[in-house]
Amino acid sequence: xxxxxxxxxxxxxxxxxxxxxxxxxxxxxxxxxxxxxxxxxxxxxxxxxxxxxxxxxxxxxxxxxxxxxxxxxxxxxxxxxxxxxxxxxxxxxxxxxxxxxxxxxxxxxxxxxxxxxxxxxxxxxxxxxxxxxxxxxxxxxxxxxxxxxxxxxxxxxxxxxxxxxxxxxxxxxxxxxxxxxxxxxxxxxxxxxxxxxxxxxxxxxxxxxxxxxxxxxxxxxxxxxxxxxxxxxxxxxxxxxxxxxxxxxxxxxxx
Amino acid sequence: xxxxxxxxxxxxxxxxxxxxxxxxxxxxxxxxxxxxxxxxxxxxxxxxxxxxxxxxxxxxxxxxxxxxxxxxxxxxxxxxxxxxxxxxxxxxxxxxxxxxxxxxxxxxxxxxxxxxxxxxxxxxxxxxxxxxxxxxxxxxxxxxxxxxxxxxxxxxxxxxxxxxxxxxxxxxxxxxxxxxxxxxxxxxxxxxxxxxxxxxxxxxxxxxxxxxxxxxxxxxxxxxxxxxxxxxxxxxxxxxxxxxxxxxxxxxxxxxxxxxxxxxxxxxxxxxxxxxxxxxxxxxxxxxxxxxxxxxxxxxxxxxxxxxxxxxxxxxxxxxx
Ligand SMILES: Cc1cc2nc3c(=O)[nH]c(=O)nc-3n(C[C@H](O)[C@H](O)[C@H](O)COP(=O)(O)O)c2cc1C
Ligand code: FES
Numbered sequence: 210x211x212x213x214x215x216x217x218x219x220x221x222x223x224x225x226x227x228x229x230x231x232x233x234x235x236x237x238x239x240x241x242x243x244x245x246x247x248x249x250x251x252x253x254x255x256x257x258x259x260x261x262x263x264x265x266x267x268x269x270x271x272x273x274x275x276x277x278x279x280x281x282x283x284x285x286x287x288x289x290x291x292x293x294x295x296x297x298x299x300x301x302x303x304x305x306x307x308x309x310x311x312x313x314x315x316x317x318x319x320x321x322x323x324x325x326x327x328x329x330x331x332x333x334x335x336x337x338x339x340x341x342x343x344x345x346x347x348x349x350x351x352x353x354x355x356x357x358x359x360x361x362x363x364x365x366x367x368x369x370x371x372x373x374x375x376x377x378x379x380x381x382x383x384x385x386x387x388x389x390x391x392x393x394x395x396x397x398x399x400x401x402x403x404x405x406x407x408x409x410x411x412x413x414x415x416x417x418x419x420x421x422x423x424x425x426x427x428x429x430x431x432x433x434x435x436x437x438x439x440x441x442x443x444x445x446x447x448x449x450x451x452x453x454x455x456x457x458x459x460x461x462x463x464x
Numbered sequence: 465x466x467x468x469x470x471x472x473x474x475x476x477x478x479x480x481x482x483x484x485x486x487x488x489x490x491x492x493x494x495x496x497x498x499x500x501x502x503x504x505x506x507x508x509x510x511x512x513x514x515x516x517x518x519x520x521x522x523x524x525x526x527x528x529x530x531x532x533x534x535x536x537x538x539x540x541x542x543x544x545x546x547x548x549x550x551x552x553x554x555x556x557x558x559x560x561x562x563x564x565x566x567x568x569x570x571x572x573x574x575x576x577x578x579x580x581x582x583x584x585x586x587x588x589x590x591x592x593x594x595x596x597x598x599x600x601x602x603x604x605x606x607x608x609x610x611x612x613x614x615x616x617x618x619x620x621x622x623x624x625x626x627x628x629x630x631x632x633x634x635x636x637x638x639x640x641x642x643x644x645x646x647x648x649x650x651x652x653x654x655x656x657x658x659x660x661x662x663x664x665x666x667x668x669x670x671x672x673x674x675x676x677x678x679x680x681x682x683x684x685x686x687x688x689x690x691x692x693x694x695x696x697x698x699x700x701x702x703x704x705x706x707x708x709x710x711x712x713x714x715x716x717x718x719x720x721x722x723x724x725x726x727x728x729x730x731x732x733x734x735x736x737x738x739x740x741x742x743x744x745x746x747x748x749x750x751x752x753x754x755x756x757x758x759x760x761x762x763x764x765x766x767x768x769x770x771x772x773x774x775x776x777x778x779x780x781x782x783x784x785x
Contacts, residue, residue, distance in 0.1 A: 211498040214738055252735060259528035260682055260735050286528075303737065429526045429533065429734040434491030436511070436540045437526040439519075446519060446540070451495075 210305065212432065213238045217302045219294045220276055225355045228283045229325065230292055231268070237275030239304045243267050245333035246309030246423055246455035249277065250431040252301040253290050262303060263287045264428050264450070266329030266400070280328040306431045310421050310455045312336065316395030320364075321382055321409050323347040323401030327356050329423055330400055334363040343368065343394075345385060347405065351376035383408050390416040397421070403464040410458035420458040424449045440464075469751050470744070470759050472506070474703045474726055475626035475651035477561050477588055479506035482759065483716070483743055486707050486730030487512055487565035487590060487630075488537065492551045493558070499737045504744060506726060507561040510547075512592050514567055515577050517543035523674015527663055532684030532709070533731055534661055536675035539567060539595070544580040552585050561587040563628065566619070567595040571611075575618040582623045589625050591615060591650075594632040594657045594679075606632035606657070609644035616648035628705065630654035633685075633692060642696040654705040654728065655696060656689045682731040683709040690722050697723020697764055711739060713746030720759070721766035 221233035239249060250262040265279040283292050294300070310333055318337055322330045327346060334342060343366040348354050350373050357367055369377025370384050378384050382405060390397075390412060399409040400423040413420035426438035426449040433451035440447055441463035447453060470481040483506045490496060493508040502508065520540025527534050542551075547564075555562055564586050568574035578589060593606035593615055605611045616629055629645040631638060633656040642653055658679025663672045671677075689708025697704055706724030710716050711732040719727045732739040751759055 214499060257530075260531065260533055260731070261526065261528045262735055301736075427524050427526055429535070430489075430491070430495075430737070432491070432495045432737065434495040434511075435489060435526070435535075435734055436520060436537050437535070439540060441519070446517075446542075 210242055212304060212306055215239060215302045215304075217300045219296050219298045219300070221296065222292075222294055225280065226352055229280065229353075229355070230283070231278055231280050232291065232294070233276050233278050234300065234302060235275060236277050236302050236304070239302060240270045240272050240275050240277050243270060243277065243305035244309040245312070245336055246329055247305040247307050248329075248431075248454060249279070249302050249304035250306055250428070251279075251291075252303075253287070254299055254301055255290070258290055259287050261429055262431060264306070264431055266332070266423065266454070267305070268328040268331045269335065270332070280325060280331070282325050303431060307450055307454050308452060310398060310423070311457070316341065317393055318342045318396045318398065319389060319394040320344040321347075321386065321397060321399040321401070321405075322356075323382065323405050324353070326399075326401030326405075326423070327360075330398060331359055333398060334360060337363070339363050339365060341365070345370070345382050345389060347371075347382040347401065348376075349373065381405065381408075383412070386412050390418055394418055399423070407464040410461070413458060422456055422458050422461060423454045424456060424461065424464075425454065426450075468758065469756075470747055472726055472760055474705065475588065475628065477507065477563075477626060479561060479726060480504065481506040481744055481747070482720070482726035483740055483747070484509055484563070484705060484726055484728040485733060485740060486728035487592070489730040489733045492547070492555055493560070493562075494551075494554050496733070496737060497558075500740050502558040502560050505560050505740055507563050507587070508555070509563040509565050509590055509728065510551075510555075511541055512539050512565040512567050513541050513544050513547055513577065513581070514539065515544055515573055515580065517541065517546065521673075521675040524672055525674065525678075527672050527678075529661070529663060529680065529682075530684060532680050532682035533734070534663055534673060534678035534680055535658070536673045536678035538675060544577060548581070548583065556585050563588045563590050565590045565592050565630070567592040569595065569598040571614045571618045574615050575622045578619040578622040582625065586625060588628055589619060589623055590628040590630050590654055591619055592630050592657065594630070594634070604632060604634070606641065607635050609640055612641055613644050613648040616645050616650050620649045626651040628652040628654050630657055631692075631696075632657045633688060633708075634660050638692045639695055639699050642700050646700045646702050650702060652703045652705060653696065653700065654707065655692050656685070656708045659685050659688065681709070683711060683715075685709050686715060686718075690718055693719055693724050694722040694767065698767055710743075711736070713743050713750055716743055716747065717750065717762065720763050723764040723767055725760065725763050
C-alpha cells in the first residue's frame, strides 16, 4: 500500500466543543486506501508556519466524496494554525501512514478512549459490527462528551466516566474497566493519554483479554526514517510511525 | 535516462547527480522508495551507525523552530551487524551509491566501525566527528583538530573505501578543522552538521527536548553553512559536499557557487519527502535555461578570483590506489 503526497483542500471545519474541531479534507487517494488506526501527516503551507508535519489519526473517510476527517484539539502552535483554516485553504497531506489496528475476528469488543484518542476509534468502530461493540469514554467534564453522538450509531452500549463526576461514573476509565472486563469481551482497543493506555493494557493482561493500543509520539518524517518516534518494545525497539501506531499491548514496554 | 549534465565524481565516487540524501534524514533509503526514485538519487548517506546498537535519547526528540527544526535523536541506530545483514541487501537492489555515516565514542571505536563496514556493497564512509569523545571528558572530536586528525587517520587505516569527513559547525575556526582533516587523508568533506541549540516551553517552564539541547537544521542554518563552505573551499583541495537547509534548486546552486561539488538534502526530506525528485528536475531545468552543458562548471564561481580550488583535478588520488 504505497504512501502518497496529496495537495489537499479544506472541505469543512466544524467546531465540536470549545477547543475541538473536525476538519474534512480532500484526499481521494488516501481515502481510498486508509484503514482504521493509520494516520496522515499534515503540513501547513503558509510562510512562517511550522516546518515539520503533524500526525493525525484518521477519524472517518468518505470514499465516494474522496474526503477524510480528522478531529483535533487546539493545544499548540500547529493546531492553533489548523483551526484558522477555512474551506478551500490548501494543505499538503502525506499518507496513509503506519500500521492500523488488527481487525481479524475481534469478537465482542470494547473500545476505550480518552479525549482526541477517541478519533481513531471512531473510524475503527465504523468498520466493526454495532451488535458486538461497546465503548468506554473518559473525559474531564461532560462538555467534552460530544463524542457520544458520534459513536451512537455504531455501538450497543456507551459507558462514561468524567474526572469531575459531571456525567457517568466519577473518575477515570479505570473506575469502570475492571468490572467491564469480567463481562466477556474478547478484544479491547484503547487510545488516549499514555498513563491511561498503560493502565488499560495492564488490566487487560491481568484478565487475559487481547488489547490493542495506539501510541502517540512526536514525529518528524512519519515514514520510519528519522527515529524521532521510537520506544522500547518487549522484544525490540519500535518505530511508532511504521511498526505502529497500533500495537498489541504485549509488544510495548515503554509507554 | 539520467544524463551527464548533472553527473559528478567525488573522491572516486561516480554520482548521477550532485544531490545526496543527508545522513539521519533519509533512514536507510528504502523508506522513501514510494516517493523518490532511488535510482536517480546521487547517493544515499544512511543513518549514522555505531559498532553496537544504540537506543538514543529519552523524551521528545524533535521540535519545529523558526524556519528550522531541533533534533536530539541521540544517534539511535541498529548497529553495523544488523545493517549489513538486514538492510544493506535491500538497499543494494537499487542502482545508487551508498555512503555509510559512522561514529564512535573513542578513536578505537571509529576504527572498529570502519573495519566492520569494509565490505562489498558500501561505496564510501562518512565520518561524523560531531560526537563526544568519552576518553576526553565528552568534548566533541570535531571541535579539536588533533582529535579530528586521529579519528580520520584511524578510519583511513581501517578501510579501503573513500573517506568523507563531516565537520561540525560548532567551532570558532572551521578552516583549521578542514585543513587538519585534509592533511589526515580525508578524501572529501561534508559540511555542515547541525548547530547546537535549544528551545524552552514557556508554559511548562522546561526545555522541550528530552536531551535539553539538540541540533538545529533546516533553512534557518543555510547562511551559516554557505559561509562555511565558501571559507573552506578557498583553503582545501579536496571536494566539498555542502549541506544545511537546502530545500530548493536555488539553495543547492548557492552552495555550488560557494565551492561545493555536491550537496546534501537533510531536513527537507523530513517535511517534504519528495524534495530530491523536485530538485533533480529543477537543476536540469536550470541548466537548460542557462545553457549549461555540465553543472560542475558553476562550482566555486562565487569564490574570489584565483581562489577557486579544483578538487578532483588536483587531488583525485582515489582512482590511483
Ligand atoms: C533528524 C536528524 C538526524 C540526523 N542524524 C545524523 C547522523 O546520524 N549523522 C550525521 O552525520 N548527521 C546527522 N544529521 C545532520 C544532517 O545530516 C545534516 O548535516 C544537517 O541536518 C544539516 O542539513 P539540513 O539543514 O539539510 O538538515 C541529522 C539531522 C537531522 C535533522
Ligand atoms: S517519525 Fe521518523 S521514524 Fe518515526
